[in-house]
Amino acid sequence: MTQILGNTVVQSILVQAATNDSLPHSLLFSGIEGIGKKLCALHLARTMLCTVGNACGSCSSCVQIDHATHPDVITIEPNEKGTIPIGSDQQEGSIRWLIGRVSLSSVHSKRVIIINDAHCMNIQSQNALLKTIEEPPAHTYIILISSERNQLLPTIHSRVTEYVFHPLSDSNLESILEKSGIDRQKFSSIIPVAGGSASYALTLANDELFAQLKEAYDAISSFVSQPEVFNYELSPLIQEIGIYRTIDLLINIFRLHFSSTDNIVPWLNSTLDHTRAIEIIKILLELRKGISHNINIRMALKGMLYSLCFTK
Ligand SMILES: [Zn+2]
Numbered sequence: 001m002t003q004i005l006g007n008t009v010v011q012s013i014l015v016q017a018a019t020n021d022s023l024p025h026s027l028l029f030s031g032i033e034g035i036g037k038k039l040c041a042l043h044l045a046r047t048m049l050c051t052v053g054n055a056c057g058s059c060s061s062c063v064q065i066d067h068a069t070h071p072d073v074i075t076i077e078p079n080e081k082g083t084i085p086i087g088s089d090q091q092e093g094s095i096r097w098l099i100g101r102v103s104l105s106s107v108h109s110k111r112v113i114i115i116n117d118a119h120c121m122n123i124q125s126q127n128a129l130l131k132t133i134e135e136p137p138a139h140t141y142i143i144l145i146s147s148e149r150n151q152l153l154p155t156i157h158s159r160v161t162e163y164v165f166h167p168l169s170d171s172n173l174e175s176i177l178e179k180s181g182i183d184r185q186k187f188s189s190i191i192p193v194a195g196g197s198a199s200y201a202l203t204l205a206n207d208e209l210f211a212q213l214k215e216a217y218d219a220i221s222s223f224v225s226q227p228e229v230f231n232y233e234l235s236p237l238i239q240e241i242g243i244y245r246t247i248d249l250l251i252n253i254f255r256l257h258f259s260s261t262d263n264i265v266p267w268l269n270s271t272l273d274h275t276r277a278i279e280i281i282k283i284l285l286e287l288r289k290g291i292s293h294n295i296n297i298r299m300a301l302k303g304m305l306y307s308l309c310f311t312k
Pocket of ligand 1: 052061
């Protein structure tokens with residue numbers, strides 16, 4: 001049985017509920033990316049379907065779950081466009097297809113549906129799912145996973161029981177990086193920026209991506225300390241790691257200005273004062289809110305930085 005690091009309290013509450021058959025039928029696992037939400041959902045599926053009874057990891061059911069071939073564990077993920085479409089009965093991976101599957105009777109005793117990155121469902125998809133999560137068929141458990149809980153409709157929130165997952169500790173991140181074969185020497189530069197997310201930590205373990213992030217940080221902080229022209233191009237980085245990850249990691253870097261670890265981050269811009277750093281973080285948070293509205297991040301960032309530096 002593989003151990004899932006961090007979030008031990010929420011994990012044991014869930015496993016216990018699954019074991020005594022008191023698990024709610026519609027659940028939401030929320031919290032930042034890369035903290036084990038999906039691993040925990042799969043572990044719950046193993047707990048409920050294991051033929052030995054303890055998520056053994058080696059019975060036929062557990063093995064099928066690990067290979068994503070179990071007929072009663074359906075996982076939906078965003079498509080290559082980053083959305084979970086409403087689709088049709090025939091379109092595998094769409095919400096209508098899922099609803100069709102859920103209405104069929106399960107092969108074994110229980111069935112687990114996992115919708116990963118549930119915020120990638122548009123409003124139409126979310127609305128279509130309401131009835132299913134309000135009254136799932138008997139023995140069916142639906143787990144929504146989301147790092148962007150605010151993008152889920154209030155009507156979704158009111159129909160699910162939410163379990164909040166927290167960022168991982170530094171020592172958890174160290175173990176994960178170590179297991180992934182990352183050079184120990186990098187840990188001290190990666191972990192303060194990762195913000196408790198294992199996937200962010202692994203992104204930062206890529207030297208090229210980390211260098212690109214530092215460049216973006218440098219461009220923003222030096223513009224704000226000494227405003228002239230801002231022509232930094234953020235899109236290559238966004239293309240590589242996605243927009244949320246880009247903005248989150250930049251926010252984490254600017255937050256380092258307030259942490260006691262300042263002295264171990266030699267590349268921070270020493271001319272940037274705290275007030276300015278807070279203003280930049282506010283701008284980045286504002287941009288993050290606009291992401292779902294399809295704003296042009298580069299133009300918006302530029303506009304906001306100019307108004308910060310030139311209109312006061
Ligand atoms: Zn098993």
